[in-house]
Amino acid sequence: MSRVDELVQLLGQQYVLTGEEAQPYIVDWRGRYRGNALAVVKPGSTDEVAQVVRWCAANKVPMVPQGGNTGLCGGATPDSSGQAVVLSLTRLNRVRSVDTENDTMVVEAGCVLQSVQQAARDVQRLFPLSLAAEGSCTVGGNLATNAGGTQVLRYGNTRDLVLGVEVVTAQGEIWNGLRGLRKDNTGYDLRNLYIGSEGTLGIITAATLKLYPMPVAQCTALLALESIEDAVSVLSAARNGFGAALTGFELIAGNCLQGVVECYPQQRIPFEGDAARMPWYALLELSDSESADHARERFEAVVGAAIEAGLVQDAVIAENITQSKALWHLRESIPLAEKAFGKSIKHDVSIPVSRMADFVQTTNAALQANFPGIQHVIFGHLGDGNLHYNVAKGQARTEEELLAQQDAVYQLVHDSVHEFGGSISAEHGVGQLKRDALPRYKDPVELALMRRIKQVLDPDGLMNPGKMLVP
Ligand code: FAD
Incomplete structure (x- = not known):
């Protein structure tokens, strides 16, 4: 029996893709990396993931975990040898449980980020991770890359939003670490070892995520600025004025906004005259827990003072949610509009x-x-x-x-x-893109420790080989 037939025996024919069907999984989002694979497999449960991993371990077949394939470092793309199995997690897409008293939810790795945000909203909670790829990227990929995004300022990176993980180890054991505890000092922090490991240590199959109260009101503004120095001064004033209510502060060069409106003529820069041609802009967001009036008052005080101090040349404050979304849409369109350059x-x-x-x-x-x-x-x-x-x-x-x-x-x-x-x-993350640059900038002792950890957890080097660390 061929290796592919053995995988079919484990998962069923329709969940083992080869040839044309496998093509979308062996090229990265930017089309910069293209590999080859023995097969793309799509297990439907943690047990099936473990079975595939045990099969790969027994047959010394390399594994490349993949979520939404939106990563920007070639981390989810196999090499060109055609030896590896791409392990797509997208069928593990259930919200397993929601606990509003503990403010946590347990979701599977293949859940698309946007659907997790929605599941939180359904119980009047916020899951704050937010990035332009949220309609396609998955929670597993978010954890594996320790994704950041637009709300890090207030809520932290993905790592700060996770209380527990379920992992299939490189040997195919299932570690159930889905504890929903905010305090747990019982040894080494393995959860945080797997978060940010880019699929090089094991496969994340589920996570316990933290939920937050929904903000009562939000204010958003686009500020026209002369310099980055001014942007940093406004950021500092906003931190002082808003405290934890400051949830976003994005810097945008003027030519990026021009690129967006060139690519997407239905969008517009909401300024007239000189302010429409400033070298820099900042997108500022406040999330208030009291009321819309309270939010607006605080917001206008800080933005007004920045204008008076000459730090801001012009400002557009969104009057409603539609205008706020339009301002964010300008920012979120930049990665796609970069093709204008x-x-x-x-x-x-x-x-x-x-x-x-x-x-x-x-x-x-x-x-x-x-x-x-x-x-x-x-x-x-x-x-x-x-x-x-x-x-x-x-x-x-x-x-x-x-x-x-x-x-x-x-x-x-x-x-x-x-x-x-x-x-x-x-x-x-590092993926393939920055792998060879890492030794030039990383402390050699730190890099050696990373290698030792990899050696212990994945002694045969089968987990996403060639990513992050030079093999
Ligand atoms: P994939 O691309 O499928 O995989 C990424 C890495 O994680 C690979 O190394 C893969 O092997 C590993 N992996 C995936 N799933 C698992 C799993 N279950 N277990 C173990 N390893 C796994 N990133 C940000 O941080 N901030 C941003 O603001 C941001 N904006 C973006 C905007 C656009 C338009 C695009 C295309 C990407 C953006 N990204 C951003 C990058 C990307 O969306 C994130 O890295 C995201 O977390 C990747 O999720 P994914 O499911 O697509 O992972």
Whole structure:
């Protein structure tokens, strides 16, 4: 019996995909990585995941866990050998339980993030993880990459939103760690080891998530700004003025908004005159637990003071939920509208907020000195010190010429990030994209510890090989 037939025997014919059917699973979201697979398998339960893993372990077949396949680092794409099994978790899509007294819900790894947000809303709770890929990405992928998004400022990364996990280990054992406890000091924190491990240690099959009260009212504004220094000062004022009610602070370069309206003519920049052509914008959001009037009062006080201080050149405050959604839609459209600039070299970096303006100025200048005419496409979650610092070809070169310079651009930007005390992967992870860069920037002892952990938990190196750590 062939290996594929053995998998069919485990899961049934329709859940073992090969040939044409497997194609969407072996290429990443950006089309940058394309691999090959023995088969794509779609188990329907934790037990079936464990059976597949035991089969892979017994036959020394590498496994590539995959959720919504929206990752931006090639982490869910198999290599080109055709030896690996892609293990798609999308059939594990049940909300197992909701406990409103404990403010927790247990969901399976294949649940699409948007459906989890909705399940929380159905019981008048908030699950605050929010990112532009939420209509396709899955909870398993969110945990595996420790996803960030737009609400990190208030609620933290995915890791901060998880109380427990269920994991199938590399040997095929099932660890039920779905405890819904906020306090549990009974040993090593294995939950947090699996979160952010990008499928290299085991397969997450379910998670206990934290729920929060729904905000009573929200205020959103788009601010037109002259500089990143001004944006950082407004962020600081908003932190002081709103405290924990500050739930979003996004920085957007003017050319990114222009790119959005070029790509999507039905969207518009909601300013007139000079304010429609500012170098920077910030999207600010407050979530209030009292009332709409209270929210508005607080919001206008902070935004008004920032305008008076000359930090903000113009501001549009959303009057209702539709306007608020339109402002967020502008921000969320940027990753898709980036195609207006042609192919770009993307960096997902974090820098201490206090050094952000200096970082951008220094790095922009170094890039222009080394690659004249290159175009900067910059936006991100300034509140978390996280920038998507992307570089497009500009007028002076073709896409091919830009891509030929890719490695040199990466190194220049990442060296600069390192000098400014930052991280070369803020929220997207390492995957294949940054694997080879990691040793240049990571503390060697830390990297050696990571290798030892991998060796203990996955001694045969079958869990997502070639991702995060050089094999
Ligand atoms: P996949 O892409 O399928 O997998 C990602 C990684 O997780 C791979 O290494 C895979 O092997 C592993 N994995 C997946 N499921 C499991 C599992 N059950 N167990 C173990 N390992 C698993 N990310 C952010 O952090 N913030 C953003 O704001 C953001 N915005 C985005 C906007 C767009 C338009 C797009 C396309 C992506 C964006 N991302 C963002 C990246 C991406 O959406 C996240 O990384 C997301 O968490 C990936 O989830 P997924 O289900 O698609 O995972």
